[in-house]
Amino acid sequence: MDTTEFRRRGKEMVDLIADYLENIEQRTVYPDVEPGYLRSLIPEEAPEDPDTYEDVVKDIERVIMPGVTHWHSPYFYAYFPTANSFPAMLADMLSGAIGCIGFSWAASPACTELETVMMDWLGKMLKLPEDFIAGTHGQGGGVIQGTASEATLVALLAARCRAVRMILASDPQRPETGITSKLVAYSSDQFCATLGTTPSCAFDHITELGPICNAEKIWMHIDAAYAGSSFICPEFRPLLNGIEFADSFNFNAHKWLLVNFDCSTMWVKKRSDLIGAFKMDPLYLKHDHQESGRYFCTDNSLFRSLKMWFVFRMYGLKGLQDYIRKHVELAKEFESLVRADQRFEISADVVLGLVCFRLKGSNEVNETLLKRINNGRKIHLVPCLLSGQFVLRFALCARTTESRHIREAWRLITQLAEEVMQELPH
Amino acid sequence: MDTTEFRRRGKEMVDLIADYLENIEQRTVYPDVEPGYLRSLIPEEAPEDPDTYEDVVKDIERVIMPGVTHWHSPYFYAYFPTANSFPAMLADMLSGAIGCIGFSWAASPACTELETVMMDWLGKMLKLPEDFIAGTHGQGGGVIQGTASEATLVALLAARCRAVRMILASDPQRPETGITSKLVAYSSDQFCATLGTTPSCAFDHITELGPICNAEKIWMHIDAAYAGSSFICPEFRPLLNGIEFADSFNFNAHKWLLVNFDCSTMWVKKRSDLIGAFKMDPLYLKHDHQESGRYFCTDNSLFRSLKMWFVFRMYGLKGLQDYIRKHVELAKEFESLVRADQRFEISADVVLGLVCFRLKGSNEVNETLLKRINNGRKIHLVPCLLSGQFVLRFALCARTTESRHIREAWRLITQLAEEVMQELPH
Incomplete structure (x- = not known):
């Protein structure tokens, strides 16, 4: 497929998508298939020679749609939302075409920089404490992760790294291996401090947990995967009170903020905690601006901040x-x-x-x-x-x-x- | 933006993308910007009221492009490739519109099932041993991860879980906490067994490592992030000899197989090793076909197998x-x-x-x-x-x-x- 054909097929796909979303209400929201339904509908092996594009498109209705749970049907009330908006889809198209990987500033400066600035925009919408904003001089800032689980893992590793450093600073002779096996993570049956649990959207009392964590030098990570988006409204912002005690905070803009998956937004008070836990510097990732220290990514990713930019601008706060x-x-x-x-x-x-x-x-x-x-x-x-x-x-x-x-x-x-x-x- | 406007803007975006890729050779492959260049080009906060779409599109050339490293320029020879093809982009558009999350079979059966079958298609292209193919009765199979690092982490956790079970089976009285702190992972300075290292595309001798791992009941994970795609050619397939000793194998179809990021393809000989390591079953994820046991996902993800399907069919083997x-x-x-x-x-x-x-x-x-x-x-x-x-x-x-x-x-x-x-x- 060359660019000429892509122009044609791409426009057909835009119409197919618009038709799908325009008429989604008419579809059965939850599919009526048994496990294994799909395998018998398609060949057992990839074709040696290309299929025609017409055949591929025909198979969307024949093979795929009968087995789709339509998350964007207005009759879908399961789990939690996953975001889907036209501005985000347009940005994703562009992100796919640029197709850069943002594993360092030099790998695509626009990718890393827009991510840092969009995380500031969003942090300001949430009225996060200044500590979490990168700005031009701040020590904190935000980074996009794939999921809230990934953000929790990143927070755990950063917390582990900080705890080891603190212990070693007070007792430099102590062997590091002995330390890590004695570290403890505290959690409820929803894991970390949670604002809006999955079963019932319940809220932990972070104004009670926070001071204890701070006094005991325990890293506090707050997960507001679903509820976080609502904190952009002044009337729901009090639910986030206590955020000032946290070391890291995360919610999924890809759930309820119209930014298509994946876009799990995570902030830390000290970027150096993350960079320290993940620092890896093979020669092939070094570049002239290595030590500028303003930008950080902990993730291999596409240009995910483009969809935040499109959505924030096309909707406005x-x-x-x-x-x-x-x-x-x-x-x-x-x-x-x-x-x-x-x-x-x-x-x-x-x-x-x-x-x-x-x-x-x-x-x-x-x-x-x-x-x-x-x-x-x-x-x-x-x-x-x-x-x-x-x-x-x-x-x-x-x-x-x-x-x-x-x-x-x-x-x-x-x-x-x-x-x-x-x-x-x- | 409603569907009518999306039809128009989507088609404009298709042309913008086609123009970008058609003329990418004329662009400076590596951007001439200093760290921080972008922040001064855009406002410090999100707008209260929406911007116009025209303004957003104009800013692609004004704000974004000056800072893009053009990974798909024919003059880009850095790192390793990241895939970019028209069929994959078309499939990604559709995936974004369907916007389902594949965290269980019921969450979207087509998503989970197509992934399992596409991983079989690709496994057969690579002539993987039958153990790694799901088929209708196999114990093995494939699952898509985001990156090779993610696949390595998943393999490590599965290996840890299997080791603990083996030790507990031989000594059921032993406390589990004592076990995990004594487990050992062996690696080279490229980490696990690697086919095609990042610095020089060097190959470990897995036909030597494999029998030792098997004799000692050590989980062997093979990472062929870049090189893996080449194994679909008979002349390069011998590089994969020894795969029969592995417990898990991974490569990045999103590097060199024309499937846009992310699509890190991972196979295991025993799906139960992965399911066992990650099993989590809150009530909200239970469904009627829970125990059919044919399908597994270890990941929250979009409909990533759609792009494999489009690419394999539009290119053919x-x-x-x-x-x-x-x-x-x-x-x-x-x-x-x-x-x-x-x-x-x-x-x-x-x-x-x-x-x-x-x-x-x-x-x-x-x-x-x-x-x-x-x-x-x-x-x-x-x-x-x-x-x-x-x-x-x-x-x-x-x-x-x-x-x-x-x-x-x-x-x-x-x-x-x-x-x-x-x-x-x-």
Whole structure:
């Protein structure tokens, strides 16, 4: 395929994508296939000679779509959202074409520099303490990771490195191997200090944890994977109070901030903690500006900051705030529907865009209800377990979800609940 | 931006990308900017209200391009290649629009299943032992990781988990904490068993290492990050002999197999080793087909197998082999040019698409030569250190590099070498 054909095929793909997203509501949100469905639909080996592009495109509907869970359908309420917006998709197209790898400043200065500045932009939107902002003179700053798990791993390694250094500074004779096997990491059953847990969007008391960590010189990492995006709204920013005690902080802009996956945004107060933990300097990565020290990447990555730039500029801060608020309002609307029905109960505080609810009754009746809902394939939800209770999670996910979808979902849920309650003791 | 505007902007972006790649040769391959150049070109904060799309697009040339190292210029010979092809870009567009996360089979069955089948296709192209192929009944199989480092980490964790289980099986009373601090990982200064090291594309003798690992029940992980793609050609496949001793094997299809970043392909003989090391099963990830056990993902990821599918079908095996062979031939051509000039020497066997060479003389004269080359910004190379010698690496990288570019590069290098030799004692 040469550039002339790419111009044609690329434009066809733009239309295919626009058609897909425009009509996604008509598709079955949760696919009706059995494990192994795909293997029999395609050859066992790659072709020796090229297939035609027409055949490849035809197979999108024949092979792929029947097995897709449509995360961007307004009837998708499972897990947490994953972001999808047109400005981010346009930026990703450009990022793919530039196709640079940002493992050092010299490997593509624009890539590393835009990332640092975009992380400052976002940090300022969140009103992070000045310590976390790189600016032109700061010691802190942000870096994009692939996932919140990756950010947690990076924080753990940096914390380990700092702890070893602190111990060695006070006792230089001590052998390093003896130290690392005695280090301790504290966590809850959600792991680190968390703002907005996955099961129920619960919040740790970081204003209580933070001072203890600081006094004991324990590295505090805060994970706000889902909830973090909401902190750009002044009314939700108090949820982040206590951030000043943290050494590192992370949330997934690729969840709820309209920046397509992957874009897990992580800040540290001291860039040197990260650089120290990961420093590796083979000759082939050295460059003339090695010691400028202003920029850091801990990751092999594409030009991921381009999509932050496109999204922040095309929505503006107000547009992003409106988007968060709309989802929270829709969650509140759904909560009201649940509360107005005496057969149901709300299982956890509705703080942001997640509603945890259940039928008053046994776990069995709720499990059966959820199975009915998902087998209907019109809407898609997943459960969680809260204090031993089987709970249904209704998460606002798609960019295009409106009040009518919420009401339609509730109509379906109550209809199936009636069926289930007639069949089962509750 | 609604779908109507996206149709328009998306098509404009396709043309922008096609223009960029069509004319990339005219750009300065290595940017002429100082650290910090970008910050002053854009505002310090995100806009409150949206910018216009026209302004965003204008800033691509004003802000971004001056700081881009053009990895896909035919004059880029630094590091190793990173893949870039039109079929992969088309697939990535689709992947972004579907925007599903493949953290379980149910989260998007097509995503998990196509990945397993594409890894079989690629495994068969490489003629991997049957143990590594999932098929419908196999115990092994492949999974896509983000980078070779990630694959190495995954292999380490799986190896650790298997070692602990083996020890506990022979001595169930032993406390687990005592075990892990005594585990040992063996590596060279390139880390694990490597086929095609980064500095010089050297090869470990895995037919010697393998039997020792197997006899001692040591997990053997083989990293062929760059070289792996070449094993689809029968003439290079012998470089992979000994793979039968390995527990896990990884290479970066996103380097040299025309599949855009990220696509680091990893195979294991026993999927249960990976699943065991990473098993996590909160209720919200459970689904009806949990125990089918045919599919596994160790990663949060997008629909990365789509780009493998598009590339394998649009090139066919023969097209991919031609592509590898063309780069190797160009490397051989460059090697001949170096060998024909008595002032230069070849510093390592030229096996694939990398030529390590230097001026006969001091490290200083070679360092100066490299600096002159890169400051000229017409071609871009990075160095390596081989047995204390400063060596220049000439890596075939871009899809569009032809013989004329190689000859032009050599003309430039010899011209600068003459200048340097006149100025410096050598």
